[in-house]
Amino acid sequence: MEIENAVPITWRFSQRAAQMQSSFIREILxxxxxxxxxxxxxxxxxxxxxxxxxxxxxxxxVLTNSGKVALQYGPTDGFPPLxxxxxxxxxxxxxxxxxxxxxxTSGSQQALDLIGxxxxxxxxxxxxxxxxxxxxxxxxxxxxxxxxxVATDDDGLVPxxxxxxxxxxxxxxxxxxxxxxxxxxxxxxxRRELVETCARHNLPLIEDDPYGAxxxxxxxxxxxxxxxxxxxxxxxxxxKVLTPGIRLGYVVAPLPLVRRLELAxxxxxxxxxxxxxxxxxxxxKDGFLERHIPTIRALYANQCQAMLDALAACFPAGVSWTKPxxxxxxxxxxxxxxxxxxxxxxxxxxxxxxxxxxxFYANEAETNTLRLSFVTVSPERIREGIAILGKLIAAxx
Amino acid sequence: MEIENAVPITWRFSQRAAQMQSSFIREILxxxxxxxxxxxxxxxxxxxxxxxxxxxxxxxxVLTNSGKVALQYGPTDGFPPLxxxxxxxxxxxxxxxxxxxxxxTSGSQQALDLIGxxxxxxxxxxxxxxxxxxxxxxxxxxxxxxxxxVATDDDGLVPxxxxxxxxxxxxxxxxxxxxxxxxxxxxxxxRRELVETCARHNLPLIEDDPYGAxxxxxxxxxxxxxxxxxxxxxxxxxxKVLTPGIRLGYVVAPLPLVRRLELAxxxxxxxxxxxxxxxxxxxxKDGFLERHIPTIRALYANQCQAMLDALAACFPAGVSWTKPxxxxxxxxxxxxxxxxxxxxxxxxxxxxxxxxxxxFYANEAETNTLRLSFVTVSPERIREGIAILGKLIAAxx
Numbered sequence: 001m002e003i004e005n006a007v008p009i010t011w012r013f014s015q016r017a018a019q020m021q022s023s024f025i026r027e028i029l030x031x032x033x034x035x036x037x038x039x040x041x042x043x044x045x046x047x048x049x050x051x052x053x054x055x056x057x058x059x060x061x062v063l064t065n066s067g068k069v070a071l072q073y074g075p076t077d078g079f080p081p082l083x084x085x086x087x088x089x090x091x092x093x094x095x096x097x098x099x100x101x102x103x104x105t106s107g108s109q110q111a112l113d114l115i116g117x118x119x120x121x122x123x124x125x126x127x128x129x130x131x132x133x134x135x136x137x138x139x140x141x142x143x144x145x146x147x148x149x150v151a152t153d154d155d156g157l158v159p160x161x162x163x164x165x166x167x168x169x170x171x172x173x174x175x176x177x178x179x180x181x182x183x184x185x186x187x188x189x190x191r192r193e194l195v196e197t198c199a200r201h202n203l204p205l206i207e208d209d210p211y212g213a214x215x216x217x218x219x220x221x222x223x224x225x226x227x228x229x230x231x232x233x234x235x236x237x238x239x240k241v242l243t244p245g246i247r248l249g250y251v252v253a254p255l256p257l258v259r260r261l262e263l264a265x266x267x268x269x270x271x272x273x274x275x276x277x278x279x280x281x282x283x284x285k286d287g288f289l290e291r292h293i294p295t296i297r298a299l300y301a302n303q304c305q306a307m308l309d310a311l312a313a314c315f316p317a318g319v320s321w322t323k324p325x326x327x328x329x330x331x332x333x334x335x336x337x338x339x340x341x342x343x344x345x346x347x348x349x350x351x352x353x354x355x356x357x358x359x360f361y362a363n364e365a366e367t368n369t370l371r372l373s374f375v376t377v378s379p380e381r382i383r384e385g386i387a388i389l390g391k392l393i394a395a396x397x
Numbered sequence: 398m399e400i401e402n403a404v405p406i407t408w409r410f411s412q413r414a415a416q417m418q419s420s421f422i423r424e425i426l427x428x429x430x431x432x433x434x435x436x437x438x439x440x441x442x443x444x445x446x447x448x449x450x451x452x453x454x455x456x457x458x459v460l461t462n463s464g465k466v467a468l469q470y471g472p473t474d475g476f477p478p479l480x481x482x483x484x485x486x487x488x489x490x491x492x493x494x495x496x497x498x499x500x501x502t503s504g505s506q507q508a509l510d511l512i513g514x515x516x517x518x519x520x521x522x523x524x525x526x527x528x529x530x531x532x533x534x535x536x537x538x539x540x541x542x543x544x545x546x547v548a549t550d551d552d553g554l555v556p557x558x559x560x561x562x563x564x565x566x567x568x569x570x571x572x573x574x575x576x577x578x579x580x581x582x583x584x585x586x587x588r589r590e591l592v593e594t595c596a597r598h599n600l601p602l603i604e605d606d607p608y609g610a611x612x613x614x615x616x617x618x619x620x621x622x623x624x625x626x627x628x629x630x631x632x633x634x635x636x637k638v639l640t641p642g643i644r645l646g647y648v649v650a651p652l653p654l655v656r657r658l659e660l661a662x663x664x665x666x667x668x669x670x671x672x673x674x675x676x677x678x679x680x681x682k683d684g685f686l687e688r689h690i691p692t693i694r695a696l697y698a699n700q701c702q703a704m705l706d707a708l709a710a711c712f713p714a715g716v717s718w719t720k721p722x723x724x725x726x727x728x729x730x731x732x733x734x735x736x737x738x739x740x741x742x743x744x745x746x747x748x749x750x751x752x753x754x755x756x757f758y759a760n761e762a763e764t765n766t767l768r769l770s771f772v773t774v775s776p777e778r779i780r781e782g783i784a785i786l787g788k789l790i791a792a793x794x
Contacts, residue, residue: 002491003593008627009601011653012567014540017515020660026473044470052464059456067449071640073441076423094399106503106644110666117539118414138664142514143411170409196400204406230405243468245671247503256408263417267535268665269507274642276670 016142023138024359028344032353038385040372041353043180043328047376049296050243051283058282062275074274076266078104078250082281086250090234095226101252103261106272108210108237108249112139114264115206115233118257119170120145127165127172129157131360131369133180133208136173145170147362154322156186159193166201171233174205177212177221178327181360181371185221185325195227203231204257210237211327213293216301230254238280240328241293246276299375300328306379307372307386314390316397321372330372331357338396340370346392352385413539420535421756425741429750435782437769438750440577440725444773446693447640448680455679459672471671473663475501475647479678483647487631492623498649500658503669505607505634505646509536511661512603512630515654516567517542524562524569526554528757528766530577530605533570542567544759551719553583556590563598568630571602574609574618575724578757578768582618582722592624600628601654607634607646608724610690613698627651635677637725638690643673696772697725703776704769704783711780711787713794718769727769728754735793737767743789749782 025043032039062070077083083102090097105111112135120126120143128137130149137147148169151161157174166172174194176186186194198205207224215221225234237249251261265271307330311321321332334340340356347353357369374382422440429436459467474480480499487494502508509532517523517540525534527546534544545566548558554571563569571591573583583591595602604621612618622631634646648658662668704727708718718729731737737753744750754766771779 002626003589003596003624006625006627007596008651009654010599011601011651011657012516013657014514014516014518014521016518017657017661020657020664022660023663026663047465047469050465050468052460052468055468056457056460056464059460060453063449063453063456067453068444068447071447071449071452071642072444073636073641106666106669109664113665117411119409119411121411121413124411135664135667142661142664192400199400199404202407204408227400228403229399230403239470244470245468247666247668247670254405257406260408260410260414260417263419264414264539266420266423267417267506267532267539268510269503269644270532271644272503273644273670273673276673 016144020142023134025134025355028353028355031348037348037351037353038377038381039353040374040377040385041355042373042376044376045240045244045328046299049299051292054283054288055243055279058279062278062282066278070275070278072274074271076271077262078102078272079274079277079281082277085281085285086236086252090223090225090252092226095229097229097252101255101258103251103258103265104272104277105249105251105265106269107239107247108208108235109135109139111235111249111251112136113142114251114261114268116140116143117264118260119204125165125169127162127169128362129174129179131181131357132173132362133175134359136208137362149361149363152184154184155190156184157190157194159190159197162197166197166203169203171204171206172198173208175208176224177209178214178324180211181329181355181357182331183322183324183327183329188222191222191224192227195224195232199228199231204233205231206233206235208235210240213241214297214300214328215326216297216304217325218294218297225252233257241289241296242280242283246280248272248276248280303374303377303379303382304330306382307374310383310386314387316390316394318397319393328373328375330374332370332372334368334393335397336368338393339367341367343392343396347389350388350392352388354389413541417539420531422531422752425750425752428745434745434748434750435774435778436750437771437774437782438752439770439773441773442637442641442725443696446696448689451680451685452640452676455676459675459679463675467672467675469671471668473668474659475499475669476671476674476678479674482678482682483633483649487620487622487649489623492626494626494649498652498655500648500655500662501669501674502646502648502662503666504636504644505605505632506532506536508632508646508648509533510539511648511658511665513537513540514661515657516601522562522566524559524566525759526571526576528578528754529570529759530572531756533605534759546758546760549581551581552587553581554587554591556587556594559594563594563600566600568601568603569595570605572605573621574606575611575721577608578726578752578754579728580719580721580724580726585619588619588621589624592621592629596625596628601630602628603630603632605632607637610638611694611697611725612723613694613701614722615691615694622649630654638686638693639677639680643677645669645673645677700771700774700776700779701727703779704771707780707783711784713787713791715794716790725770725772727771729767729769731765731790732794733765735790736764738764740789740793744786747785747789749785751786
């Protein structure tokens with residue numbers, strides 16, 4: 001059957017593909033899935049929080065009542081009742097979000113890709129936090145921007161620091177609530193200042209918010225979307241409050257932009273599964289998340305506290321870490337001379353994994369940082385793992 | 398809450414976004430979904446073929462047995478047992494396809510996007526059939542190639558016609574089986590000739606095959622993939638043999654390319670829903686498609702024959718059309734002076750819809766062509782609609 005002169009292609013990739021790199025985190029995850037490893041490396045939510053029975057019942061209901069619609073091609077912008085639910089959930093007394101502003105996406109990673117596609121030309125300046133979310137850096141990098149790293153501190157991004165780099169930039173990407181990787185949040189006064197600064201510079205502000213609902217105190221931060229709905233692009237996800245494996249997120253943007261994002265999505269994958277959207281709507285439409293999210297908060301708050309206690313007990317002086325009030329991550333800063341990439345080698349040999357901080361920097365990396373996730377590890381294993389890590393760090397100091 | 402100087406952004410889109418256009422077909426579909434319209438415009442499979450009960454049972458089984466795995470993040474390349482099933486289904490006595498060559502995608506539209514991302518630079522030459530699949534033109538256009546249109550006739554693409562444009566081109570995109578939009582198939586001798594010509598020019602050959610299983614005689618064409626697995630990129634889909642709304646397709650490529658496509662997918666949407674992949678595997682693993690596909694073929698063959706009979710009875714002399722032996726479409730060529738865009742206005746006023754041919758051409762369009770789909774319309778309505786269309790065409794001649 002095969003032709004006689006069958007020779008493998010000598011591939012010529014596009015310039016954007018030639019520079020693509022695998023996520024370092026995904027590479028680490030392959031190593032750390034062995035059960036004997038105590039892994040603080042994952043960014044996965046705890047499967048104990050997945051509402052399997054509710055999902056099963058909803059699949060049954062939707063397929064029984066509307067099987068042929070749910071399994072047919074659907075609209076690119078999404079399932080209308082779910083878009084309406086999202087618009088309502090984001091509207092406040094002073095700021096109404098319209099369902100037409102909502103575009104459903106295949107996870108919020110797809111929203112990052114679509115935003116990059118529609119706003120970034122080669123060489124466009126894109127402002128990101130220092131450090132920033134790795135998945136966003138990866139998604140935007142495909143379109144070959146120049147990243148400008150914006151200063152951050154314990155109150156999050158420093159709005160004044162964007163003045164110098166905002167002129168001519170295409171967008172600012174921020175993750176203001178319980179940031180990945182640092183666990184930090186942007187203070188409320190800074191939110192207003194940031195929104196105002198961006199508006200003054202005609203700079204689109206991307207507010208990525210996968211963790212906002214996971215505030216341990218149960219009081220979510222105000223959204224920048226509601227402070228300037230004509231200038232903020234908001235991204236949300238069902239991954240952390242329901243389940244990530246269904247791949248369902250959304251982006252909310254002013255109409256001129258959301259229509260472009262919709263065109264980009266049409267070319268990228270036509271639409272996100274109707275069935276998935278109908279099932280999620282079926283699960284959440286009667287207030288399920290209001291009962292469910294507090295159980296996730298309680299679980300994560302408990303494990304976060306266990307890790308903070310263990311860090312205080314086991315890590316040597318000279319090491320500092322963030323104290324998150326929500327979300328899934330703690331960020332650790334070691335003395336300057338310790339390279340956490342090298343520490344990881346020692347650590348894996350001792351059956352403990354984490355993610356070194358360097359990949360989270362768009363420009364110059366602080367190689368003495370690392371990210372710890374506590375959500376999939378029991379308090380006992382957290383104490384055990386942090387003790388091992390503390391000894392390794394002490395030995396290097 | 399809103400800031401005082403809230404002003405809407407003046408948007409500056411990327412060059413690729415500034416040129417994006419909505420699919421003309423999707424625009425037509427919005428008009429033609431009114432129940433009184435006899436629509437031959439859709440590219441949707443018939444919902445009568447969706448195995449709703451089997452899907453429902455499989456969701457229940459997978460969520461019961463492996464709910465927490467199915468709902469968690471999963472690998473970018475896909476669910477291993479499904480990739481293995483696909484590799485087996487594409488392997489022949491002389492040509493083994495490895496599971497590692499299979500990348501699961503969010504519908505085969507995503508495979509088009511990823512291929513464009515990884516192989517096309519601005520200005521790259523991309524060879525396409527005349528006419529070609531609109532969704533592919535849309536997906537590739539995002540990356541701003543120069544399309545070279547390759548000649549076709551009733552035996553499909555004319556391999557000799559690529560010689561002049563193959564040198565320096567990045568890829569050739571072909572839909573060899575029951576093509577969308579023409580319903581034509583590439584003859585077997587031409588398949589070998591095309592594969593050889595592409596291999597000689599080191600030109601990646603994309604074999605898009607959503608309809609191959611829908612051969613009315615039940616004898617699928619040989620795949621070009623198996624003639625030169627080192628040079629052919631094969632795309633498949635569950636949309637036409639199972640259900641499109643779940644958005645599940647796949648691309649099979651030589652390892653150096655499939656690894657790049659996987660990196661591009663990681664940045665684009667991390668992975669395709671595990672649950673969907675596990676459910677599809679659950680449905681098909683024991684030979685379901687071998688029993689199911691013949692029922693789709695029989696339904697479509699019957700409706701295709703009804704349309705061919707109606708065309709012969711109702712369309713005036715001077716009009717010609719293809720006689721597909723599979724798939725979902727018939728392609729009609731009217732006398733040169735009739736513009737099918739204008740015909741559509743008349744036709745919709747008479748409650749009949751079709752898709753004008755012009756959008757399917759990458760370069761100069763033949764404006765006297767149109768596409769008819771018969772798969773979602775009953776034989777009675779097919780006869781009624783074709784009679785109305787025949788009268789309108791006769792009046793213009």
